Amino acid sequence: EWIVGPSVVDLGKNLAQLSINEKYVFANSEDTKKLMEYMGNPLTNNEIGFLAPNDETSNWFIVFEYLPIGYVKDDEKDSIDSAAILKAIKKGTAQANKIREKNGFSPLIIKGWHKEPYYDASTHNLTWTLLAEQEGAELVNHNVRVLGRHGYISVVLVTDVPTLSSCSAQLNEVVSNINYKKGKSYAEFVQGDKVAKYGLTA
DSSP, X not given: OOEESSEEEEETTXXXXXXXOTTEEEEOHHHXXXXXXXXXXXXXXXXXXXXXXXXXXXXXXXXXXXXXXXXXXXXTTTOOOHHHHHHHHHHHHHHHHHXXXXXXXXXXXXXXXXXXXXXXXXXXXXXXXXXXXXXXXXXXXXXXXXXXXSSEEEEEXXXXXXXXXXXXXXXXXXXXXXXXXXXXXGGGOOTTSOBOSSOSOO
16 A cells, blocks of 8 residues: 655654655555565564655665664764674574575575765764675665664665665655654653663674
8 A cells, every 4th residue: 555755654653754755655564564575575573664766667665674672872883893793684694595595585695895884973873785696686785773762763775786876865865854753762862761782783
């Protein structure tokens, strides 16, 4: 049940909103899960939305997830361990590939960084880009973690390498239009809130 922009759509239940214009279509949490299964991707059950261009010639989409792990302290912002992040992603992808292959889909191979992780202390966003390969075709997964008071929203852009540069402005626009609802933003943390057991690298 596609929602066609312009519209303000909900990300999660009483969590955040996303403003979209007429260039985009959006699917809610349940429809996102259906789309992920159709594409052969293992479900995380954290899916809260799916965004795509309202244009059949474009070759990218964005998946939104929410992980309510608590407030992630950003005291590691100047010492993010890129090697540890890559190692963990490769390990997680190897597990997910078992499910992909079981369901008749090709494995995803993580080749390395297209852009290493960096943290923007003003927006509280952690960003990186992975270079991957599936069935001989190069893909990039551009990741943004939008930190909030009780967890974080994961924004993953999936496309190919040539398309990444042309749609990066649109991705930045989408991320800037994510707004946590009152009481849910990173800046609204108060003593006594649940704090995540791990920091930015983990």
